[in-house]
Amino acid sequence: MKHSWLIAGLIGLGIWWGSAACTSEGKGKPAARPEIPGTEVAVVIDTALMPAGQFGEAVRYGRELMINTARYIGPEGTAGKFLGNRMNCTNCHQDAGTKPFSFSLIASHDHYPQYRAREGKVLTLAERINNCVTRPHNGRPLPLDSKEMVAFLSYLKWINSFAPKDKTFKGEKNRPVSFPDVAADPGRGALLFRENCARCHGADGEGQWRADKSTYVYPPLWGSQSYQPGSSMHRVIKQAEWLKNNMPFDKTGEGKPFLSDKDALDIAAFVNDDNIHKRPDPKTFDYPHPAEKAIDYDHKPFADTFSVAQHKYGPYQPIIDYWKTKGMRPVY
Ligand code: HEC
Ligand code: HEC
Structure with missing residues (x-):
């Protein structure tokens, strides 16, 4: 019995390596970071263990809000009108913030207040939540003492209680992508989009409504109902790191990338190309200190002389190298 498991495992690994080798980045040279899925332990959250009492109620409501955000606080929300669109937190923080490599929120409660x-x-976790309410959801901030904000915080505190305190866990951070020597190519991304994404998100990235139009089966990727340019999802590297492990939705098992790093970067470049795709106007462009700006943030001023296009699409390595020679810390 054990023996056959081992064989099945080896075959599985072979398929995994095989599929990695089929991707464009795999041709000829080995991947920059060899990754064997499952080498770290995933945190398992058992929703049956939610506590009783008022705190338990807040945790439950917080989880509901993560999954059915638009229903409660969307443009026609039953608990107040805060979001500017009908997306849900779980569209990006999948499985209500608990899926590995999907902007996991399991460790977040430990990490705030934090300098941003x-x-x-320094922002509190509540203020950081409101950043997602205002940018990706194009909305207005929840009052810090509202029942909804308290519920979000309670839920994040509760999932945090499952996290190991002394070490990282599987998918706490999204996997990095390796950078090609050339800029990400939105034209190639458009072709890959048609092939891999349009069947769910629509040829024009408009997504697909649920029958009652309260929210989406497949959320929109650009247009007035999508995230703002000020959102982290609008950064090409940030999005590529997420796409690599999470899209196409039906082809990425837990921790098992489908797209190659280059494919993910090219698709993210296409999705986030502001020359062809409209988005809601951002209310603010941030980063008061250019030397702390994420290198793939596409808005001036920069702490270097690289163009807006190079910051947005790359090649990124020359920017990273330049920052390092200047003693600055490149973030992306
Ligand atoms: C369009 C995608 C998207 C949506 C929708 C979204 N977020 Fe986020 N969120 C992000 C990204 C991207 C980050 C930055 C993650 C990173 O830098 O690793 C983030 C970061 C966060 C963080 C900070 C995590 C940390 O540990 O620093 C919190 C908390 C958060 N989001 C909560 C929410 C909540 C609550 C909602 C729903 C109201 C929401 N998000 C909706 C994309 C999204
Ligand atoms: C089989 C259907 C399917 C395919 C194919 C698919 N997606 Fe998705 N996508 C989803 C679903 C469902 C979600 C929301 C996930 C959730 O709520 O758990 C999502 C969420 C997203 C999000 C975050 C939310 C948003 O709207 O901004 C992005 C970005 C995204 N997909 C991009 C892509 C790209 C790029 C591709 C092609 C490489 C792709 N998807 C292929 C179903 C799909």
Whole structure:
């Protein structure tokens, strides 16, 4: 029995390596970072263990809000009108923030208050949540003492209680992508989009409504109902790191990338190409200190002389090298 498991495992690994080798980046040279899925332990959150009492109620409501955000606080939300669109937190923080490599929120409660370069000040976790309410959801901030904000915080505190305190866990951070020597190519990204994404998100990235139009089966990727340019999802590297492990939705098992790094960067470049895709106007462009700006943030001023296009699409390595020679810390 054990033996056959081993064989099945080896075959599985072979398929995994085989599929990695089929991707464009795999041709000829080995991947920059060899990754064997499952080498770290994933945090398992058992929703049956939610506590009783008022705190448990807040945790439950917080989880509901993560999954059915638009229903409660969307443009016609039953608990107040805060979001500017009908997306849900779980569209990006999948499985209500608990899926590995999907902007996991399991560790977040431990990490705040925290200095944030984008605002140039220390933010509480509640203020950080409101950043997602205002940018990707194009909305207005929840009052910090609202029942909804308290519920989000309670839920994040509760999932945090499952996290190991002394070490990282599987998918706490999204996997990095290796950078090609050339800029990400939105034209190639458009072709890959048609092939891999349009069947769910629509040829024009408009997504697909649920029958009652309260929210989406497949959320939109650009247009007035999508995230703002000020959102982290609008950064090409940030999005590529997420796409690599999470899209196409039906082809990426847990921790098992489908797109090659180059494919993910080219597609993210296409999705986030502001020359062809409209988005809601951002209310603010942040980063008061240019030397703390993420290198793939596409808005001046920069702490270097690289163009807006190079910051947005790359090649990124020359920017990273330049920052290092100047004693600055490149973030992306
Ligand atoms: C369009 C995608 C998208 C949506 C929708 C979204 N977020 Fe985010 N969120 C992000 C990205 C990207 C980050 C930055 C992650 C990173 O830098 O690793 C982030 C970061 C966060 C963080 C900070 C995590 C940390 O540990 O620093 C919190 C908390 C958060 N989001 C909560 C929410 C909540 C609550 C909602 C729903 C109201 C939401 N997000 C909706 C994309 C999204
Ligand atoms: C089989 C259907 C399917 C395919 C194919 C697919 N997606 Fe998705 N996508 C989803 C679903 C469903 C979600 C929301 C996930 C959730 O709520 O758990 C999503 C969420 C997203 C999001 C975050 C939310 C948003 O709207 O901004 C992005 C970005 C995204 N997909 C991009 C892509 C790209 C790029 C491709 C092609 C490489 C792709 N998807 C292929 C189903 C799909």
